[in-house]
Amino acid sequence: MLNQIVGKHAESKKLESNILQISQDAKLMKAKHADVIDATVGMLHHEEGNVFKYQVVEDLLHHLSDAEIYHYAPVRGTNAFSEGVVNWVFGNHTQTIKEHFHYSVIPTTGGSGAISNTFYNFNDFGQKVLIANHYWTPYENFAFEANIELTTFQMYDDSDCFNIEDFRAKAMDLAHKQKRLCVLLNDPCNNPTGLCMSPDDWKAVVSVLNQVADEDIPVILIHDIAYVDYQLKDPQYSRETFLSYLDFHPNILAVVVFSGSKTFSLYGFRIGAQIGISKSKDIIDQFVRVGDYSVRGRFSSVSQPGMNIIGKIFTDPHYQNQFSQELIHARKLLKDRAILFMEEADKQGLKILPYCGGFFISIITQNNNIFKDLVQEHVFVIQMKKLIRIAISSLKLQDIPRLVSILRRHI
Amino acid sequence: MLNQIVGKHAESKKLESNILQISQDAKLMKAKHADVIDATVGMLHHEEGNVFKYQVVEDLLHHLSDAEIYHYAPVRGTNAFSEGVVNWVFGNHTQTIKEHFHYSVIPTTGGSGAISNTFYNFNDFGQKVLIANHYWTPYENFAFEANIELTTFQMYDDSDCFNIEDFRAKAMDLAHKQKRLCVLLNDPCNNPTGLCMSPDDWKAVVSVLNQVADEDIPVILIHDIAYVDYQLKDPQYSRETFLSYLDFHPNILAVVVFSGSKTFSLYGFRIGAQIGISKSKDIIDQFVRVGDYSVRGRFSSVSQPGMNIIGKIFTDPHYQNQFSQELIHARKLLKDRAILFMEEADKQGLKILPYCGGFFISIITQNNNIFKDLVQEHVFVIQMKKLIRIAISSLKLQDIPRLVSILRRHI
Numbered sequence: 058m059l060n061q062i063v064g065k066h067a068e069s070k071k072l073e074s075n076i077l078q079i080s081q082d083a084k085l086m087k088a089k090h091a092d093v094i095d096a097t098v099g100m101l102h103h104e105e106g107n108v109f110k111y112q113v114v115e116d117l118l119h120h121l122s123d124a125e126i127y128h129y130a131p132v133r134g135t136n137a138f139s140e141g142v143v144n145w146v147f148g149n150h151t152q153t154i155k156e157h158f159h160y161s162v163i164p165t166t167g168g169s170g171a172i173s174n175t176f177y178n179f180n181d182f183g184q185k186v187l188i189a190n191h192y193w194t195p196y197e198n199f200a201f202e203a204n205i206e207l208t209t210f211q212m213y214d215d216s217d218c219f220n221i222e223d224f225r226a227k228a229m230d231l232a233h234k235q236k237r238l239c240v241l242l243n244d245p246c247n248n249p250t251g252l253c254m255s256p257d258d259w260k261a262v263v264s265v266l267n268q269v270a271d272e273d274i275p276v277i278l279i280h281d282i283a284y285v286d287y288q289l290k291d292p293q294y295s296r297e298t299f300l301s302y303l304d305f306h307p308n309i310l311a312v313v314v315f316s317g318s319k320t321f322s323l324y325g326f327r328i329g330a331q332i333g334i335s336k337s338k339d340i341i342d343q344f345v346r347v348g349d350y351s352v353r354g355r356f357s358s359v360s361q362p363g364m365n366i367i368g369k370i371f372t373d374p375h376y377q378n379q380f381s382q383e384l385i386h387a388r389k390l391l392k393d394r395a396i397l398f399m400e401e402a403d404k405q406g407l408k409i410l411p412y413c414g415g416f417f418i419s420i421i422t423q424n425n426n427i428f429k430d431l432v433q434e435h436v437f438v439i440q441m442k443k444l445i446r447i448a449i450s451s452l453k454l455q456d457i458p459r460l461v462s463i464l465r466r467h468i
Numbered sequence: 469m470l471n472q473i474v475g476k477h478a479e480s481k482k483l484e485s486n487i488l489q490i491s492q493d494a495k496l497m498k499a500k501h502a503d504v505i506d507a508t509v510g511m512l513h514h515e516e517g518n519v520f521k522y523q524v525v526e527d528l529l530h531h532l533s534d535a536e537i538y539h540y541a542p543v544r545g546t547n548a549f550s551e552g553v554v555n556w557v558f559g560n561h562t563q564t565i566k567e568h569f570h571y572s573v574i575p576t577t578g579g580s581g582a583i584s585n586t587f588y589n590f591n592d593f594g595q596k597v598l599i600a601n602h603y604w605t606p607y608e609n610f611a612f613e614a615n616i617e618l619t620t621f622q623m624y625d626d627s628d629c630f631n632i633e634d635f636r637a638k639a640m641d642l643a644h645k646q647k648r649l650c651v652l653l654n655d656p657c658n659n660p661t662g663l664c665m666s667p668d669d670w671k672a673v674v675s676v677l678n679q680v681a682d683e684d685i686p687v688i689l690i691h692d693i694a695y696v697d698y699q700l701k702d703p704q705y706s707r708e709t710f711l712s713y714l715d716f717h718p719n720i721l722a723v724v725v726f727s728g729s730k731t732f733s734l735y736g737f738r739i740g741a742q743i744g745i746s747k748s749k750d751i752i753d754q755f756v757r758v759g760d761y762s763v764r765g766r767f768s769s770v771s772q773p774g775m776n777i778i779g780k781i782f783t784d785p786h787y788q789n790q791f792s793q794e795l796i797h798a799r800k801l802l803k804d805r806a807i808l809f810m811e812e813a814d815k816q817g818l819k820i821l822p823y824c825g826g827f828f829i830s831i832i833t834q835n836n837n838i839f840k841d842l843v844q845e846h847v848f849v850i851q852m853k854k855l856i857r858i859a860i861s862s863l864k865l866q867d868i869p870r871l872v873s874i875l876r877r878h879i
Contacts, residue, residue, distance in 0.1 A: 062751055063589055064589060064595075066592070066593060067589045067761075072757075075543060075764065081542055100539060107534055110534055124518075126521075127511075127519045127734065128735060128736050129509065129735045132486060132488050165767075166577060166767035166768075170768075177475070177478070179478075182593075184475075199765055202761065322538055325540055325771065325773060326773070327577070327767055327770065343473055346481060346483075350482070350483055353483055353486065353609045354584065355580070355610075355613055355766060356767070357578055357580035360736065360771060362737070362773075
């Protein structure tokens, strides 16, 4: 009988499904069969099948100095990166946010690293984070690895709108039970559903958080904005959400999760950031203290070339302008696919969840076997609880009518 | 009174000293004063002051395909990377190791990520890892972040040799107390001391580990080989150590920590690997299960360009040969500085710890204020418990006599 080699908390760790692995399987089948449709991984691709890279990113990568490529990155990040990320994320509202809040930026290994660190630092072991019932499954892995759990509220009400009533009920209940409320919202352009919460939804959410904070219960809002630059409307519209922050109770900590992977197609570099925002200086001091520690205590520092590319784009108007122009093309690629998908779905009678932007369209299904059924038809999607997620980011326009028809048959 | 926003286990997290931060301070002073000697960070530099980059790495970086740069890396790593790392690390003994052991490779965010993951997965919360009393201080951060502690044995005996007696005593004691023995040894070319354990030292260590494993106590050896390619003797000599593994008790898990930062100067990329080695297939299955999970649950995947550069160098004889040639130059840079430093120390009567390779030379000191004293002389080193660490990796030959003289005065 073998002794217990792994730690007690790691005994039941097991990767159940892995989106990146399924994507590898799709690639393998595609090498054999030309008709394979791979709608698995959230990486933006051109119609021709190659990844959408930003030329300004590419040019900068090949013109960084040796120090900008090879040296260790500073744990706290360069000023160009940190201030640049803040300016980009908050857009027209940056000054307003800076006037009302203390803030700090911790560079992380992608958005994933930011969420993982925050889960670990801002919960006691065994506590639960509140999250919508449709969610990107790696959140489960981040939670289990941090020795915490997830608990859900219903994302939609009967009209397919954000279910503020269920959010309020579950938030109050959890806050009272465990004397801590840590909420994760992935908005705008939710992965997997494509939902964008309205300004009124956000006002209502903030009101619930304030009610909890009024009871002197710690409140942490993790705001994952990975797809902030890819909504159907003008990206500035995505930033309106942050105005709801102005009403925050002084003791609330918001951690805004920025993804260099999505905004710059730097998926393979692992660069992102967590932006801590609070009206309390003490809370931001604590955010910095534990965040810095986790960077050093988990991987020492982040991607130096990734950090420098982003720092340059965000601080040089020429590069930023070039990037913004390219982003328009990226958004158009997505928009054309989304519109065709929605038209085809409408025509063929396939009910999809309301989509307002981002890399994914989702469909509720009762078919528990749908992943395998679709693979038989040479279609790869990601199956989550009661839905399938279609990565329009990597779909070709010409495949969409056929895909909708196949989905229609198996849903 | 503010409520407790961070989790209980994170309450006392605080970065006490940060080598990367001290290095930033040194750079700032150097911009003002030409005579500043910066011997802080372990990055190999040319005499002219620029980082030692490998031309083969540089050429490959600028000729990777878009997919090899931008796509997410597979969580399990490419075959070229994983097999390449194994072949490189074990050198002439690869076949022997493969014949006697099960093994698996998990790509990580540098050597730091490998150690952090292993600390977290292979200890119960609150348990202790045994380590030499002179150690790279970030190990403390990896431990605290993993909710475990470090405990030490005396590295040296009275003859400045590896203190196997104290290792045995502390290992047996810890194993019996907590019913788990997790040991971290940084060898060859120890950071900070420059010690290389002899084949006899390793035999004796394995004998202690076996004795513990015989009592059905889990034994994990974390073998940090970050500086394996930088010893004074031929690097193949560094690989002789692995022959001692052949005597392992069947239930021992060794986790060999490979650093892409050090071997390839890819410091800023965050790429490394943990190689799990055991005679037990079950143990390697568990190593893979929890290791994969930690990659996904902490940062999703590692650096794709870093992984592909290393994969290509390790699998293409042309690139590997070019790299090996450049490595000879890198080692000569270090060797020239080490020899001059040892000669000067001898001449000026400065007693250093025995150095056999790697980026650092260390000196025992009783001066608790030495860091500040040296900064006053425009010299930056890293102070650790009872010693100072000199990064010869970033020293210029011409600065060495003056440095030794300044050290002599303050030690």
